[in-house]
Amino acid sequence: MTRNPIAAFDHRTGFKLGAPVGFKDYMWEALKDPAAGINMIQTAENLARKYGISREDVDAFASRSNARAVAAQQDGFLAGEIVPVVTEKFELEGYKPRGIRLQGKVTEVTADTHPRLSPVEVLAKLKSVFEGGVQTGGNSSALVDAAAAAVVASGAYANAQGKQPLARVVAAAVAGVPPEIMGIGPAPAIRLLLERSGLKLDDIARFEVNEAQGAQTLAVARELGMNIERLNVNGGAIALGHPLACTGVRLTLTLARELRRSGKRYGVSSACVGGGQGIALLIENPQAA
Ligand SMILES: CC(C)(COP(=O)(O)OP(=O)(O)OC[C@H]1O[C@@H](n2cnc3c(N)ncnc32)[C@H](O)[C@@H]1OP(=O)(O)O)[C@@H](O)C(=O)NCCC(=O)NCCS
Incomplete structure (x- = not known):
């Protein structure tokens, strides 16, 4: 990014x-939607107005996201899903060597660098991105660099290889929404997902909904009537960042590991998509099935 x-x-x-x-x-x-002619932050401002979400609500949510991410770093949970990035060279005969060169005196990066304890009093002092709006650099997803990968295979293949899957993918859903409120996308996607899988919101022990912007995630929670105590329990993108093309796997991996840790059965990962979509995935912890 x-x-x-x-x-x-x-x-x-x-x-x-x-x-x-x-x-x-x-x-x-x-970060701009040329069809609607607005920036992603403005789509969150539209949701803040629609759902009556105040700057205080968004800052409180951002403070909580950071506190949870810091706690998950301190207790070692997040380290379990991070491959340290080090200065290294990749060589293959017949090709020029490629590599990673970290800047300055840094020789390895082992943890996300954006999360920090963020009291609401500190967040309240930041200037909103748009005049009179609720979104700031402190309560929106941070622009960070990362990549993520996961192996997805059929149950038959995993069994044949003697591999224990971390999670079972049960169902997926995608929904379309007006581009000017793209951030509400997870709400209809999660509704469709539950309908397809015959489950109720209450059956879902953990949600990982991408925090593109604080007002956006709060709007999704309000629209669905979600129990916020089950949402992003290890922090979210406001603290960790939202590296495009990495976030989907990151959310789902964190969710799968959190289901394992808590011994819970079902979890939903979900994200809004600029342009007007929501995507949601239902996974099951095989150890709790
Ligand atoms: C909101 C946004 C525009 C801010 O960009 P930015 O101005 O470059 O952000 P910065 O990182 O410089 O943060 C702005 C300020 O907030 C401060 N800040 C950020 N997080 C903070 C925290 N947790 N506590 C205290 N201060 C914080 C920064 O230090 C900076 O302060 P400064 O201006 O004094 O240097 C940008 O992050 C963004 O667009 N995010 C959302 C991306 C998005 O919508 N993705 C979804 C696509 S669907």
């Missing part, structure tokens, strides 16, 4: 004297 380019696409044939010089911040462009 932090290496997104700032690019110029209008100048292949040169710069005309006095013409505007068109550089674009591609991170900011990626």
